[in-house]
Amino acid sequence: MDWQKLLTQAGYRISKPRKQVMQLLENTQTPQTALAIYQQLKAQGERASLVSVYRTLELFASLGLISMVYEPEGSLGYLPASAGHHHYIVCQVCHRAVEFNGTEDLDGLVHQVESQTLFAVKDHLLQFFGVCPKCQNKSKESA
Amino acid sequence: MDWQKLLTQAGYRISKPRKQVMQLLENTQTPQTALAIYQQLKAQGERASLVSVYRTLELFASLGLISMVYEPEGSLGYLPASAGHHHYIVCQVCHRAVEFNGTEDLDGLVHQVESQTLFAVKDHLLQFFGVCPKCQNKSKESA
DNA sequence: GCGCCTATTGAAAAACTTTTACAATAAGGA
DNA sequence: TCCTTATTGTAAAAGTTTTTCAATAGGCGC
Numbered sequence: 001m002d003w004q005k006l007l008t009q010a011g012y013r014i015s016k017p018r019k020q021v022m023q024l025l026e027n028t029q030t031p032q033t034a035l036a037i038y039q040q041l042k043a044q045g046e047r048a049s050l051v052s053v054y055r056t057l058e059l060f061a062s063l064g065l066i067s068m069v070y071e072p073e074g075s076l077g078y079l080p081a082s083a084g085h086h087h088y089i090v091c092q093v094c095h096r097a098v099e100f101n102g103t104e105d106l107d108g109l110v111h112q113v114e115s116q117t118l119f120a121v122k123d124h125l126l127q128f129f130g131v132c133p134k135c136q137n138k139s140k141e142s143a
Numbered sequence: 144m145d146w147q148k149l150l151t152q153a154g155y156r157i158s159k160p161r162k163q164v165m166q167l168l169e170n171t172q173t174p175q176t177a178l179a180i181y182q183q184l185k186a187q188g189e190r191a192s193l194v195s196v197y198r199t200l201e202l203f204a205s206l207g208l209i210s211m212v213y214e215p216e217g218s219l220g221y222l223p224a225s226a227g228h229h230h231y232i233v234c235q236v237c238h239r240a241v242e243f244n245g246t247e248d249l250d251g252l253v254h255q256v257e258s259q260t261l262f263a264v265k266d267h268l269l270q271f272f273g274v275c276p277k278c279q280n281k282s283k284e285s286a
Numbered sequence: 287g288c289g290c291c292t293a294t295t296g297a298a299a300a301a302c303t304t305t306t307a308c309a310a311t312a313a314g315g316a
Numbered sequence: 317t318c319c320t321t322a323t324t325g326t327a328a329a330a331g332t333t334t335t336t337c338a339a340t341a342g343g344c345g346c
Contacts, residue, residue: 008343011293012293012294013292013293013294013341013342013343014342014343015293015294015295015341015342016295016341016342017294017295017296018294034332034333035331035332047296048296049295049296049297050296050332050333051295051296051297051333051334051335052294052295052296054332054333054334055294055295070213070268089256089260089262089264091262092265092266098260098262100255100256100259100260101259102252102255102256105251105252105255106252108248109245109248109249109252110271112243112245112248113232113243113245113271114273116243116244117232117241117243117275118275118276119232119234119241119271119273119274119275119276120273120274120279121232121271121272121273122235122272122273122274123235123271123272123273124269124270124271124272125213125268125269125270125271125272126267126268126269126270127267127268127269128253128256128262128264128266128267128268129264129265129266129267129268130257130262130263130264130265130266131262131263131265132260132261132262133261133262136263151314154322155322155323156312156313156314156321156322156323157313157314158312158313158322158323158324159312159313159323159324160323160324160325161323177303177304178302178303190325191325192324192325192326193303193304193325194304194305194306194324194325194326195323195324195325197303197304197305198323198324
């Protein structure tokens with residue numbers, strides 16, 4: 001189901017800022033902060049407001065349409081969420097984020113943590129940082 | 144090695160705010176934000192400044208003396224770092240954080256992610272959220 | 287396609303968080 | 317104890333996120 005139908009079914013409207021934000025996120029490889037999204041819309045000559053970007057991101061995130069990614073430098077970026085798993089590895093050089101599938105491998109760890117700590121595990125935060133293939137090649141060339 | 148020796152050897156002084164912040168962190172079960180630390184020091188009648196708390200936390204974190212924990216509601220808390228692993232599970236009810244040992248179990252996942260994404264994995268962010276044994280019992284009693 | 291209802295927007299301001307500047311203070315080696 | 321300078325605290329600046337509210341525009345019914 002596309003995001004517009006989902007919004008409508010949930011009782012929300014398809015407004016211009018919402019379209020702009022989603023379009024921008026769908027066309028980027030790197031997670032984008034609220035401010036970065038706002039600045040890019042401005043740069044495109046759009047009449048956009050930072051407040052709407054914040055509101056839109058909050059809404060999209062609550063509906064599971066976008067995922068949050070912690071950037072190496074500590075800021076919080078957003079990406080369109082694909083169905084199912086939402087774990088990312090982020091390139092420390094070019095910031096490109098790629099999803100990986102690791103849910104099954106986490107199950108073992110979850111059980112071990114539960115028996116080790118006696119907590120009931122409800123949720124987790126998992127992200128990897130590293131260097132993407134392209135940036136690996138670039139550093140090889142310059143070396 | 145205790146933190147005071149480590150600070151001294153790294154060329155830093157053992158100042159009053161640094162002692163206050165470390166003492167407070169050592170005596171708490173839940174991760175503390177900069178503001179929370181400042182407010183507690185104030186409540187204890189100490190003459191403290193929020194700026195120094197920020198500076199102290201930044202220093203301690205850079206020296207590996209404290210660890211950062213993402214709270215369920217999104218804020219960033221600090222805890223004294225024990226040697227070695229620094230992965231936490233945080234109670235969604237009482238916010239208590241407990242370390243768990245899962246480095247080995249992550250190795251398999253790291254390798255899988257590397258072969259799946261072709262990234263070179265350099266670092267990771269792993270945290271669990273759940274309900275601690277005490278809070279599990281409390282909810283059982285009230286049920 | 288038109289009009290109405292109200293969700294949503296944008297501008298401004300407020301609230302909150304973090305950083306910077308700089309004179310006063312205090313840590314710790316001589 | 318004295319001296320040097322790292323560190324502090326106050327104040328201000330910078331940056332981020334939220335709130336307020338009148339104006340706008342989305343989309344349902346006709």
